[in-house]
Amino acid sequence: MTQAPQFDPALARDRTALAWTRSALSMLAIGTLIARAAFEADLHALAVIAAIATLALALVTWRQGNSLYRERAVSSSEPHHQPGALGFLMSTTLLIAVVALVVTIVL
Amino acid sequence: MPSDQSTAGDQDGIDTPRSRGWLASPAERERRLEETGTEPDPRFSWANERTFLAWNRTALALIAAGLAAAQFLHLNPHGLRLIVAVPLIVLGGVLALASYVHWEDSERAIRLKQPLQYSWMPRVLAGGIVIIALCGGILAIINRIVH
Numbered sequence: 001m002t003q004a005p006q007f008d009p010a011l012a013r014d015r016t017a018l019a020w021t022r023s024a025l026s027m028l029a030i031g032t033l034i035a036r037a038a039f040e041a042d043l044h045a046l047a048v049i050a051a052i053a054t055l056a057l058a059l060v061t062w063r064q065g066n067s068l069y070r071e072r073a074v075s076s077s078e079p080h081h082q083p084g085a086l087g088f089l090m091s092t093t094l095l096i097a098v099v100a101l102v103v104t105i106v107l
Numbered sequence: 108m109p110s111d112q113s114t115a116g117d118q119d120g121i122d123t124p125r126s127r128g129w130l131a132s133p134a135e136r137e138r139r140l141e142e143t144g145t146e147p148d149p150r151f152s153w154a155n156e157r158t159f160l161a162w163n164r165t166a167l168a169l170i171a172a173g174l175a176a177a178q179f180l181h182l183n184p185h186g187l188r189l190i191v192a193v194p195l196i197v198l199g200g201v202l203a204l205a206s207y208v209h210w211e212d213s214e215r216a217i218r219l220k221q222p223l224q225y226s227w228m229p230r231v232l233a234g235g236i237v238i239i240a241l242c243g244g245i246l247a248i249i250n251r252i253v254h
Contacts, residue, residue, distance in 0.1 A: 010150065012149070012150040012153040012154065013149075013153060015153070015157060016153040016156055016157050016160075019156075019157045019160040019161065020160065022160070022164060023160050023163060023164055023167075026164045026167045026168070026171075027167065029167075029171065030167050030170060030171050030174070033171050033174045033175065034174060036178070037174050037177065037178055040178060084133035084134070084136075084137060086156070086159055086207060086210060087133050087136070087207060088133075089160075089163055090163065090203055090204065090206070090207040093163055093166050093167060093170075093199070093200070093203035094200055094203055094204060096167070096170060097166075097170050097196055097197070097199050097200035097203065098200070100170050100173060100174050100196050100199075101193065101196050101197070101200075103174070103177075104173060104174060104177040104189065104192045104193065104196060105189065105193075107177050107178065
């Protein structure tokens with residue numbers, strides 16, 4: 001599998017990497033919202049923890065997108081399917097939903 | 108297909124495409140997926156991945172909308188805003204989970220060169236948003252009339 005990168009006129013890999021970046025940005029936005037809601041609900045500790053946690057999770061998500069570019073640099077044309085990364089994002093979203101629910105009800 | 112009669116049996120993806128252990132580890136899931144069918148064109152995998160990411164962002168947007176509704180809806184009594192906020196957040200959580208399951212089903216179908224399954228997610232999303240919008244609108248009007 002040391003062939004040159006496939007010709008990819010539709011830039012599928014780039015679009016996928018950008019999609020990861022958008023996901024990371026969405027996560028940052030929701031982190032801000034949760035932190036704000038938690039402060040309003042006088043859950044200051046939760047607000048700080050939520051802000052730091054979503055920042056960290058957004059960084060991990062962003063890195064996941066960047067890793068696609070790195071794969072291109074080493075000219076691997078192997079498809080990566082990554083249940084780990086996708087499952088991680090799914091679990092993160094569920095966690096965010098639970099925290100959002102708690103904050104909303106307490107607010 | 109390798110013919111090992113004793114251990115694996117027929118629990119690999121060919122015979123039962125929808126069999127999946129719900130609590131399998133990510134490594135186990137990846138291994139099971141790699142054993143299924145043949146490597147597809149990477150562009151198909153990426154398209155499937157982008158679809159998952161788009162659904163995931165939709166889920167995050169719904170959760171964000173729920174949080175915003177909780178903060179900016181000033182209904183009286185105070186608890187009424189939960190009628191709008193909680194379904195939005197729950198819908199987001201359900202879609203986050205379902206989109207992962209859908210991704211794995213699609214990936215398996217792509218590897219087996221089978222037709223992709225339709226998902227119930229667009230219907231639930233559209234129906235959910237309509238119902239929540241109606242609830243929100245009605246609540247806002249009633250709130251306006253009463254106070």
